[in-house]
Structures are given as C-alpha cells and as structure tokens.
Amino acid sequence: MSFTTSEENYIKQIYHLQQETGLVNTNSLAAEMQTRAASVTDMLKKLKAKKLLQYEKYKGFKLNEAGKKAALDVVRKHRLWEYFLVEHLKFDWDKVHSIAEQLEHVSSEELVQRLDNFLGNPLFDPHGDPIPDKHGKITVIKQQNLTDISFKKNVTVSSVRNQTEQMLDMLKHYNINLGTQLMVLKRFEFDGSLEIKVLKQSACIISEQVAKNVFVHDAK
C-alpha cells in the first residue's frame, strides 16, 4: 500500500494525537494540521476507505493496526533523516524538523534501510525520541518529567516534548542538550519555575512551561 504525501501527514499526526488522547477528534486534528475541520473530514473518509482508521461519523477516530504501522513507517523515516541532518550535516537540532518533514515522504524501502545502516541503526533521534525499526518496533526507556524529579538528584536529559524551533532555541540558550546532566535545586511556589544546576554551569531558573517539556532519566 502506498500513500500520498497528504495522507502520510494526516496518518502521522493522528498517530501522535492518539498516543496522548486515545480517541482523536476532528477539531484537534484540524488545529494540529493547520487546516479546516471540513478538510479533515474529507481525509478521514479516504483513510477509512483505505482501511487504516476506526471511524464512525461524529464519534471520533483512531488508527487501526494497519494505520499504526503506516504511521510508524513515516515516523521512522522522519527520525532517521533528523539524525542524519544533525549528526552528519551538522544542523542545529532546532533547525531540522521542516527539512525532515519533506524527506520523510521520499518513498524507497531500500533507501530507508540503507540510511538506517549508514547511520549505525540509531535508537533515538536528536530530540531523544525513539526511532522505530523496520517492523515498527520502538525502544522505550524509563523517563520522567523534570517537574517530577526530587531535589538534588542527578539526572540526564533524554528527550524534549514540544519540538518547535522556539522551544529548542530556548534550551540551546540554557545550554541544555540531550545527554546534558543536571539536578533540580528548588521549586518556586509562585509560578512553578524550577531552579536547576546544569553540570559545569552555574545555577539558573527555568519556567514551569519549559520544565514540563523536558524529560530525563537517572544520571548515567
């Protein structure tokens, strides 16, 4: 089965939304895709016709197994290309998303497999997100949100959730990267900001909004 670029974009986005909410609804997908609800409905009909979707009118929808496999295929391509862009072409991690959005639609199984091997079969992309293998299998690691970490515990940054350029640019400013070691010193009741100490840097304060997007695991 092959898909248009537009279909792939919808499939991928539905996948991401249903990871969080289970069932997805038309308006939230429309918002995420920066399009209109009517356009979403149109596409839902197509995806249902291709048997990728559980969808009853007015009831919400989600990908079935075939749909999930298709989504993981796109996610795999996206993340492998991001890895290439950062590790080999030396792009900053906050600049690769829009290019990977284009590259992910290049269709050639052999290309993806060779790229994967060339890159050394990486398990995580430059934002810490897992790269599905060719069967759609994902490596999960135990990680916690930075807001849930007890004080003075050494942890390592393992991924970031909101991957907008704005967000990543901010982390770059704090000199926080994947693999960065830090500890939380204090939480301010006033606005939920955290005082943190990044290894080899002086302490600084990050907003609750930033902290909620940073995930960590026990220090290596």
Next chain:
Amino acid sequence: MSFTTSEENYIKQIYHLQQETGLVNTNSLAAEMQTRAASVTDMLKKLKAKKLLQYEKYKGFKLNEAGKKAALDVVRKHRLWEYFLVEHLKFDWDKVHSIAEQLEHVSSEELVQRLDNFLGNPLFDPHGDPIPDKHGKITVIKQQNLTDISFKKNVTVSSVRNQTEQMLDMLKHYNINLGTQLMVLKRFEFDGSLEIKVLKQSACIISEQVAKNVFVHDAK
C-alpha cells in the same frame, strides 16, 4: 521564486533537451515527460507566466537565463543526492536515479549547501556528469565518444549518456565503470561493434549502440 515538483520536472527536462537541440518542441518534451502534448502546453503557459521561458505559440521554446538557473538548481540537487546515494549509502550507480528524482525536490538551500560540503564538493556525479555549483557553474572536461577513439589508445571512461537502468546494468556486466581504463582494438564494419580491451580483463565486443553512450578522456 519557488516551484512545484511538477514545474521543476518540466524545467529540468526542457534544460536537458535544449542542451541538445537549442529550441525544444512540444511533442518531444511530451515524449520525454511521458505525458500528452496538451499537458505540456498547459505547463508552458505557467512557466512563461513565471518568466522562465521564451515561448511563442507554435514556434518552439527554450529556457531564458532565469529558467536555466532554476534548471541548474534542480540538476545540482539531483546529482549531489546521486553522489550521496552511491558513495555513502553504497547503492549501485544504476539504481539511484529514481530516488534522486524524489530527493531533488526537497527544498532547502541550507540543506543543499551542507550536503555539498559533507560530500566534499564533488565536481562529477556517479555517472560522470558535472555537478553545478551554487551559482550554476559547471566544470567541463574534454571528452570524446568511444566510437571516435583511435585504435590502441589508452583512455579512461568519464561519463555515460543514456542512463537507463538497462544501459547501466549492461556496463556493469562488462565491468565498465567511471574511471575504468580501456582501449579500442578494432571496429567491425558489419554492425559497427567495437572490440575493446578493458585493463586487467580479456578483450570483448560491445555493440555500436553501447559504444555511442560511452564517453572517455585521455588515460590518467
């Protein structure tokens, strides 16, 4: 100025045709693009409106300077990706064309520039065709068709014209690659075949059709 994938494909093909014939006509472009003359006319109107084309109805057409620059941009991307696919992902040179056809439409100036640097700013692609630099400048080397080489002269294969998988597969069978050294021993009057001696291989015979697609320069 940015272009759709379809526009880029037309521009590139017009460029290749006008290299050979000067003015291009509707039917030959339609044949090359595997589409209908009417579709070509439709696109010609769009390209003229974008001021890329010298085009008078019924008179033939060709790219103007802006059009040529746009074409060289696409050619540059195509050939850089081919180089990447062969040199880094270890694809056979006869398998990369269709993938490069997709990759060439990914639009990001920074991507192309970084890819170029990553590859070491190569001047020729895996088929021996020159890779335009970012200004559209092309390195030309003196080369001759294999059918015009005098007997027993050592030469090096520098490019192949017809780059179909079929053609490249055939050269692979003869163990002929870019950089391969060989000499022509004899021409058979009967059908124009050439007896050639590839360095470190026993002599063999190639058809005139094959020979016409092989270009060489003086042995290194």
Next chain:
DNA sequence: TTATATTTTTAGATTTGTCTAAATAATATT
C-alpha cells in the same frame, strides 16, 4: 427537557495538474 452552543459533516466551489477530443496552425506533398 428544551434551548443554546459546540462539533462535525455535507454541499458546492477552487486550484493544480492531468486527460481526451476537436480545432487550428504550420509543414510537406503533389
């Protein structure tokens, strides 16, 4: 539980790129 608000879908239009069939222009032939 009826009225109101929100969400979702349908109906119909638009754009891009394509097509077929017919018309028109250019070229070749007698």
Next chain:
DNA sequence: AATATTATTTAGACAAATCTAAAAATATAA
C-alpha cells in the same frame, strides 16, 4: 497553390486536496 499530414493549442472534463458556508448531530446549560 491546393491539399494532405503533422504539430500544437483550445475547450471542456476529471481527480485530489483544499476551502467557505450551511446543515446536521451532539453536548451543555438553564
């Protein structure tokens, strides 16, 4: 030069992906 042939363009249609505006279904609130 008149006619036949070939090349090109126009006219009108279609599919994909989108949109706006209106209708229908569902959810919420008085």
